[in-house]
Each structure stands twice: as structure tokens, then as C-alpha cells.
Amino acid sequence: MKQVVVHPERCVGCMQCMAACAVAHSQTKQMHTAIMEAPLPKPRVHVGVGLYGEGFPNRCRHCNPAPCMPACLSGAIFRDTETATVLINPDTCINCASCAMACPYGVIRFHEDWVAPPGKTIAAKCDNCDERRAKGLIPACVEVCKSGALTYEEMAAAMKKKTDEIARSVSAAAMEESHVPAGLALLAAAKKAQLATYDH
């Protein structure tokens, strides 16, 4: 099953993911009406600033086992058996913040929400856009990310891509010509010619 993969080095801090996430979790699902809703829809992904001013889209990792689950005093946090998504039931949540105390990534927030009983503050976090995915859509944050910091892929394929990226960065073809032994240079040239014939 595909999942959201984060590539922190590509985040430029534009926060479009936050806006898209909030709209996706609004009642009206459109930006120009979402901003008029009460309670105001809130994002489940949070772009934090790093030590050098860089951005980072911080979202729930849907850990397994999830530290928030045994910490929840009311049993409101559970895992969807089909999607493995960790979810919070807004009706049984008691707003005690024990989950926030357990989450090693700090991704849980507390606010009113249209999915909760009116006037009730609840714990809210990323729900993997399960509702969108059931309709054949991809997660809202991925859909708007222009820099490729958030992608939607099979984890095995994503890891293979990363492995290839790293392999390429240390290959002979990537080194400066003067540093490459003659035999390797020949090999690199042959590989380059070979690559040109591939369809990427």
C-alpha cells in the first residue's frame, strides 16, 4: 500500500501542505469557504522551522506500535485494521493531552473541529487522508507539494529510489575526471552510453 514519504531535504517551507490539509479537513472542502467556517479548519501537518531557517513538514508517522495508543486514557486512539492508520475518535477523546505527552514527534494539536461535538476541544492529528484515498484521491499534502518533499509511494520503491540516488552520488561517473582510474573511466563511458538508450 502506498504511503506518504517525507524528503526533508526538499522542503522549502512554503506551507502549502498545511493549507491543503486544513481545507481537506474542512466541512466545505474549498479554500474560499473553508476560511469562513466556524470552527476554523486546522492543518494536521505542521511545518516547523529548522536551525538554519529551513522548513520541515512534521506529520504523524502512524507508528507501530504507536506510543500514543497505550497512553490514551479513554481508549479513543485506535488503529484502522485495513489501512493501518492510527486514528483518534472525537467522541471518546477527553482532551487530556496524554497522547501529546507520549508522541516523540510532537504532531498532535488540540482544537475544536466540525467532526467533534460542538464546543468540544479534541486531540487532532494526521488521519492519512483515508477518506480521500477511499475516493481514489491522494493525500492532500502530497497533492500540493511542489518541491517533492512529500511524495506518495510504496515504501519499498521509495527506499530503492533513495538507495539508487546514493549509489549514483558515489559512482565513478559522478567523480571528477582526473580522479578516475583509466579502467573505471572506460566503464563509466560504457555505462553512460547504455543509460542514454534507457527510457527513464
Next chain:
Amino acid sequence: MEYVILGNGIAGVCAAETIRQLDGGGGITMVADETFTPYSRPMISMVLAGQVASDQLPIRSSSFYEDLQITAVLGNRVSEIDVDQKRVMIHSGPALHFDKLLIATGADPRPIKAEGMNLKNIFFMRTEAHIRNMLAAIPQTKKALVLGGGLVGFKAAYGLLQRGLDVTMLITSDYPLSMQVDATAGRLILDELRDYGLKVRVGISVEAFDGNGSVTGAHLSDGTRTSCDLVVVGKGVLPALSFVPRDKIDIDLGILVNEQMETSTAGIFAAGDVAECVDISRKTRWVNAIWPEAATQGRIAGINMAGRQVSYKGSLSRNVLRILNLDVMTMGLVNPPETPEYEVICAGEPRRRTYRKLVFRKNILTGAVLINAIEQGGIFMGLIQNEIPLNVPNSVLSQPSFNVKQLMI
């Protein structure tokens, strides 16, 4: 394999679930005092305060035992453990044989030395039954006295205030939650409570109660008497281990366990409020009788009992309170000794009413107090629990802009 679990609190429940997950065929028997469906003990204070209904207390389904093929022996307490014969004797019923035993009997409210403790309307606050009885008594009462400024006393006072009673809290320390917070946070909490109408008297305790059948007054340590018709005693808890054979199983305040949650006798484990393991931040043995510890320890014990070896580094105290207009989160060693080994960083934003106190051992976080803006406190939990040496200056953690990215180099 016969597994016997003593206690159906969250430690026992998590252990049972874990064992069943890893051992589909083994026999699991649970012995417990309370007959109520496994429920969330911390939530009883919310029932007292009227924030939740008592039918929201259960944290597992009413068919929990049948669903996991657990034999439940309820309404029973343990009288003896025969370690050599591997049998548990209970108060009423046949002895139970075990291959692996988990002692998860929790802790009982600590009694106080005062005359008149047997008068009516003097309550402890530990079980859903205590709350039921309290709620039945409240309509006939007006003036409540709460003994203790710890977590139980604090929540009892808040709940009774919500129910419209005149409440006075008597504590022996200078400020409430003295085991959890430092003086600054403590004073802030005290002010908030007093603003709300709670009377708090510090440095004082009760010597005796008087009354005719029901309590009508308390005689205090300063020689005065105060009238009251309802009392809640929140003076801590003591691990329930009277039945443990001390010559076979080592105990201190709690039952001593190693990193596999196993006691000094192989095959016998302990978890939850009854167990005593090493506290990661205090670096000494300690009983951290809190819900998330019991849940985790139960799970770890279950894994080890089912035959897979897993180590638990140690426990950690932590608490989060959302009372009135104040959010307070505390964890680890909050009041370190004033030695050069510890660095304490305090920061606050008066406008946002936020306060941070961070305690470090060199570049390892070992304790934290957060007042307001508590959402990301769990990041500190992870750092303390895993004793992560920071590769950024300690002060980074005290900034309002701190988030997990700043730890990722």
C-alpha cells in the same frame, strides 16, 4: 503454558493482550478484586467533576475476557503465593497453578494516622466504587475537606468544587503537586486554584476527625478545628504486596524487577503500580505509579512472559493536567540537586503565559516542566526516555520555535 495474572488494571490487561497476541493457545487466568469491566482509572476524577458519565469509564469491551479466552476470577484477592509449588492461593476459590505469573495488583490508597477514620463520608479516591459512593453522599453535604495536594487530592478538590461544595485543601508542602512540579509552577497552580474559589492551607495536616456516625469536623495540626461533612484522603498509594513471600521475592517499596520486568524469582514478573524498577531520570529505584507506565510495563512483561526477550530501560514519572485555564506537563527529574552535574534552563513568555523549566545532565535532557503550549512536550519525553545526547545547544529546547526538525542534523 499456564499464565496467571494477578490484577485487572491496565498493566494486567496489556500483559494479557500481549501474551494472547504471542501465544494463541496458552491458558490465561486473571484474578482481580474489582468486578467492573477494565476501566480507565484516571478518568474517575472526571466522573466526579461531572465531565464524563460513568458509562464512559470502560476501556475494554464487556466481553474482553471471553474475546481473548481469559478465565476471569473476579471479586477475589490473593492471599498467598507458593513459589516452590508454583501456585497462587486466593481468598475464595481453589488454588491456581502457574507456569508464568504476573503480579499486577496495583497500589492501595495510603491510610493516614488519624482518629475517627471509620466515620461515614470519609473517602479515598482510587476506584470507580469510591466515586459512586462519593456521588451518593454529595447531595447531603456542603463542606468538603481534601487531604493532600498531590494528583489525587488536586483532582478531588477540583471535582468537588465542580459539584458545588465549599472545598478546603490541606497540604503539608508549600504548594500543590510538590512531587511533580517546581516552586514556580507550583505557585502558579496555587494562584489559579485560589482564583477559582478553592481554599488551600499549606504546611498543615489532620490529627483526628469527629462526628456522630458521619464526620462533622477535623482537628488540625495547628490546634484548631474546622467543620466538614465530607473528606477525601489523597495521601498517596502503597503497592499492594502483602501476600508476597519476602524470602523468595525481593521487595522494597514495590516489588523489585529487572529490565525484563522479572522479579528475583524466575518465572514470576511484576508490572504497574506494584512494581519498582529503575527510574531513568532519578537513576535510582523508584515506584512511578502512573497509567502510561503501567500500560507499558504490562506489555513488556507480557512479551517476556511469552518467551520473547525484551528489555525495559526503566520508568519515568510524567503527568499532564488541564485544569481551568492552565495546562501543566511535567516529566522526569524536575527538582534536581544543586550540583554542577545539572544544568537548569528556565524560559517563559509572560504574554502567552508559557513557562519552561528544562533540567539537563550535561547535554542529556533529564527533566522538564511545561506550562501552557504543551502540545510538543512528547518530544522532550522521547529525549529523556532514550537519554539522547543532544547535538545542538541545550538552550535550543527552551525556545518557543522549538520543534522536532531542530534535532535532526
